[in-house]
Amino acid sequence: MQPESPKGSSQRNENFVEALSAYSRAHRAQHWSGTFGEFLRTIVPGNARQLARTSHEYLWDMLCWFGRNAVGANGGESAGPTELFKRELFGIDESLSRVVEYFKAAAAGSDVGRRLLLLLGPPSGGKSTMAILLKRGLEEYSHTDEGAIYALQGSPMHESPLNLIPMSLRAEFRETYGVEIRGELSPWARDRLEREFEGDFLRMPVERIFLSEAARVGVGTYAPHDPTTADLADLVGSVDLSKVAVYGDEGDPRAWSWSGAVYAASRGMLEMIEILKVKREFLYLLLTLTQEKNVKVARFPLIYLDETIIAHTNLAEFHKFLQEKENEALLDRMVIVKVPYTLSYLDEARIYSKLVSAAPAFRDVHLDPHALRVAAVFAVLTRLVKPEREGMDLTKKLRLYAGESVEGFPETEVARLRNEAPEEGLTGVSPRFIVNAISNAITRNDKKSLTSMEVLLALKDAIEHDARLDGKLKKLWIDYLVLARKDFYNRWVKEDVHRALFASFEDEAQQLLDKYLDEVEASLDHREVTDPITGESRPADERFLRSVEEKIKVSESGKLTFRQEVVRKAMVAYKAGEKFTLNSHARMREAIEQYLFEERRDVLRLVTSAARPDEEARKKISAVQDRLIKEYGYDEHSAKEALSYVTTLLAQE
Numbered sequence: 001m002q003p004e005s006p007k008g009s010s011q012r013n014e015n016f017v018e019a020l021s022a023y024s025r026a027h028r029a030q031h032w033s034g035t036f037g038e039f040l041r042t043i044v045p046g047n048a049r050q051l052a053r054t055s056h057e058y059l060w061d062m063l064c065w066f067g068r069n070a071v072g073a074n075g076g077e078s079a080g081p082t083e084l085f086k087r088e089l090f091g092i093d094e095s096l097s098r099v100v101e102y103f104k105a106a107a108a109g110s111d112v113g114r115r116l117l118l119l120l121g122p123p124s125g126g127k128s129t130m131a132i133l134l135k136r137g138l139e140e141y142s143h144t145d146e147g148a149i150y151a152l153q154g155s156p157m158h159e160s161p162l163n164l165i166p167m168s169l170r171a172e173f174r175e176t177y178g179v180e181i182r183g184e185l186s187p188w189a190r191d192r193l194e195r196e197f198e199g200d201f202l203r204m205p206v207e208r209i210f211l212s213e214a215a216r217v218g219v220g221t222y223a224p225h226d227p228t229t230a231d232l233a234d235l236v237g238s239v240d241l242s243k244v245a246v247y248g249d250e251g252d253p254r255a256w257s258w259s260g261a262v263y264a265a266s267r268g269m270l271e272m273i274e275i276l277k278v279k280r281e282f283l284y285l286l287l288t289l290t291q292e293k294n295v296k297v298a299r300f301p302l303i304y305l306d307e308t309i310i311a312h313t314n315l316a317e318f319h320k321f322l323q324e325k326e327n328e329a330l331l332d333r334m335v336i337v338k339v340p341y342t343l344s345y346l347d348e349a350r351i352y353s354k355l356v357s358a359a360p361a362f363r364d365v366h367l368d369p370h371a372l373r374v375a376a377v378f379a380v381l382t383r384l385v386k387p388e389r390e391g392m393d394l395t396k397k398l399r400l401y402a403g404e405s406v407e408g409f410p411e412t413e414v415a416r417l418r419n420e421a422p423e424e425g426l427t428g429v430s431p432r433f434i435v436n437a438i439s440n441a442i443t444r445n446d447k448k449s450l451t452s453m454e455v456l457l458a459l460k461d462a463i464e465h466d467a468r469l470d471g472k473l474k475k476l477w478i479d480y481l482v483l484a485r486k487d488f489y490n491r492w493v494k495e496d497v498h499r500a501l502f503a504s505f506e507d508e509a510q511q512l513l514d515k516y517l518d519e520v521e522a523s524l525d526h527r528e529v530t531d532p533i534t535g536e537s538r539p540a541d542e543r544f545l546r547s548v549e550e551k552i553k554v555s556e557s558g559k560l561t562f563r564q565e566v567v568r569k570a571m572v573a574y575k576a577g578e579k580f581t582l583n584s585h586a587r588m589r590e591a592i593e594q595y596l597f598e599e600r601r602d603v604l605r606l607v608t609s610a611a612r613p614d615e616e617a618r619k620k621i622s623a624v625q626d627r628l629i630k631e632y633g634y635d636e637h638s639a640k641e642a643l644s645y646v647t648t649l650l651a652q653e
Contacts, residue, residue, distance in 0.1 A: 033208070034205070034207075036161055036201055039206040043150065047148075048179045049177075050146070051160070051162060051179075052180065054182065055307050056113045058268070059269065060103040060104055062138055065141055066141075082096045084134070088354070090348075091341075095119075095121075098337045099130065106308075112335060116310075120339065122315060122340070123314060127339050132271075134269060135213055139212055139219065142210045149211070152204060152205070153207045154192075154205070156258035156259075157263050159185070164185065164201040182306070188254075190253075211267075216264035219264070219268050220268075222235065224273070235262050237256055237260040237263065239255060256300075262295060262305055263305070265309075270310070275311035275313055276317040276320070287330060287333045290309050340383075343383060345379070345380045346402050348376035348379055351431045352375065355435045356435065356438075361443070362439075362442065365442050366449045366450070366637075366638065367438075368450070368642070369632060370489055374452045374488060378477075379428065379429040381480040382427075382428035383427065383428030384424060391409075394483070400414050404586055405585075407558065408555075436462070437459050440458060440461075441454060441455065450638075451637070453641065453645065456484070456485055463478060493642050494597065497624065499632070500632060501600070512595065513588060513592055517570055520545060523540035523542065524567060528540075548591050552590050624643065625640065628643075
């Protein structure tokens with residue numbers, strides 16, 4: 001990564017310290033403990049709805065809290081319940097929306113809350129990250145006033161104090177506070193209430209708790225080891241023989257080990273990793289817990305537990321699970337959300353950027369500005385289904401998925417393409433494969449600098465030496481590397497060198513855009529243009545218009561539609577009090593840049609390809625390299641390589 005100036009580093013440090021201070025102020029939680037009687041008098045009034053929340057309601061409120069909190073942090077920008085995931089997960093908005101919809105419906109009391117949520121997708125697609133973010137979100141939310149949660153002191157299930165209220169008084173509680181009590185006391189709580197407080201529930205101690213996976217409070221995780229030796233005790237506990245000797249009865253709650261994962265997750269969330277690898281009896285227990293909110297273990301009546309179970313698995317395990325007919329009933333009690341790889345190369349590049357920034361191996365390594373993007377293009381190509389529609393190819397499809405304009409295909413085409421290939425994104429290269437390949441290239445490179453071409457070569461090497469891939473797939477993926485280089489990287493690097501060679505590029509491009517707009521308006525209105533130099537009137541310059549439009553393959557039959565679209569966007573900008581610029585229309589920007597590039601091609605070829613450049617040419621080459629470094633994100637190594645590469649491209653044209 002590129003080095004940062006001391007001033008910039010100092011400012012970032014100050015900003016981070018301020019962020020920590022703000023976080024501390026917002027999460028300075030009030031600790032509280034007292035008897036249940038004190039709890040009823042001081043905590044319940046005004047907070048009854050908050051205290052009686054189910055785990056699904058608590059999770060939904062947490063997601064909404066993060067959304068509201070982000071609004072303030074972003075200066076009033078809109079945010080929603082998916083905000084919790086925004087910094088870590090990119091390009092899977094549809095999956096995140098479906099997960100959020102699950103919690104919203106479950107919190108509203110629908111039958112969805114009686115279903116286990118199963119995240120299904122390929123490796124390294126974001127399933128685990130999604131679960132981790134939910135767990136961390138719960139931990140943070142529980143430290144806020146809005147997320148305050150209380151439990152019977154010492155309870156291994158962190159059960160709600162409201163469960164102490166006898167059944168005969170719950171209707172009166174509902175009339176008084178407007179909320180329903182849905183829980184039951186655990187065997188542990190009943191035993192302690194009778195033994196220590198002689199049934200006087202008002203004396204039962206209560207405390208505020210803070211959810212924590214590390215402390216096994218309200219957040220649990222279960223990862224199956226060997227499925228053949230897995231024991232249900234991992235989930236629901238077992239008799240503690242050392243305590244039986246003390247208490248003399250295996251049926252004494254104090255002689256039971258309450259260390260199971262379902263107890264740790266009570267009031268919060270249980271993450272089940274690779275859930276379909278467990279025995280069927282595990283699944284029945286979990287699905288019963290989700291649907292009935294209780295578990296049955298030896299020597300005790302039904303134990304009430306309220307928790308949200310989020311499971312995830314890969315496609316291979318899921319397909320194996322589907323083949324067994326006896327699993328149909330289990331599937332019917334799950335809500336399945338597919339979590340595919342992203343199909344936008346821009347979002348894919350953001351994933352790499354996140355992984356790279358967190359990896360020590362990349363800390364002192366410079367990547368040229370297109371290295372991650374060209375790797376992302378390759379990755380997405382491996383995930384796409386080849387389109388059968390006339391005029392559509394993989395390159396156009398990839399650009400549409402990235403939100404780019406493609407001649408002849410409106411934005412609505414994206415939805416159709418996705419509907420035609422619903423399994424798209426569930427196979428192909430994973431982000432981990434890409435980052436591993438780049439990491440290997442870094443270890444073999446002593447320059448502490450990687451260019452896009454070096455990244456492509458590293459990916460080629462990774463493909464050729466991957467024993468999991470057959471020869472046919474290896475050839476196909478190497479073809480995708482070639483496509484990524486030819487259709488994307490070649491264009492990007494030429495544009496960089498072109499801009500760096502002509503310092504006034506942006507001004508010239510804007511002037512050219514203004515000229516195009518004047519000519520188009522005259523053409524559409526069937527009026528003449530006044531020449532700014534001679535003052536004479538003339539028809540719209542159709543040759544100029546077509547020479548610009550042909551750079552992005554606007555056909556003769558499609559030129560009118562394209563021109564009307566450009567004018568419409570220009571009018572929208574004008575009405576908003578904004579200037580119509582190159583950034584206002586992606587395809588116009590591409591057309592103008594290509595036009596200027598063609599116009600200056602001879603100058604560029606002359607400067608970059610001279611075998612023995614004279615002093616003037618050397619100065620221009622040096623200036624181009626300096627500008628690539630200062631303005632376009634290159635370093636000395638990658639700037640020289642970019643110039644050399646563009647020289648080769650020009651020689652071939």
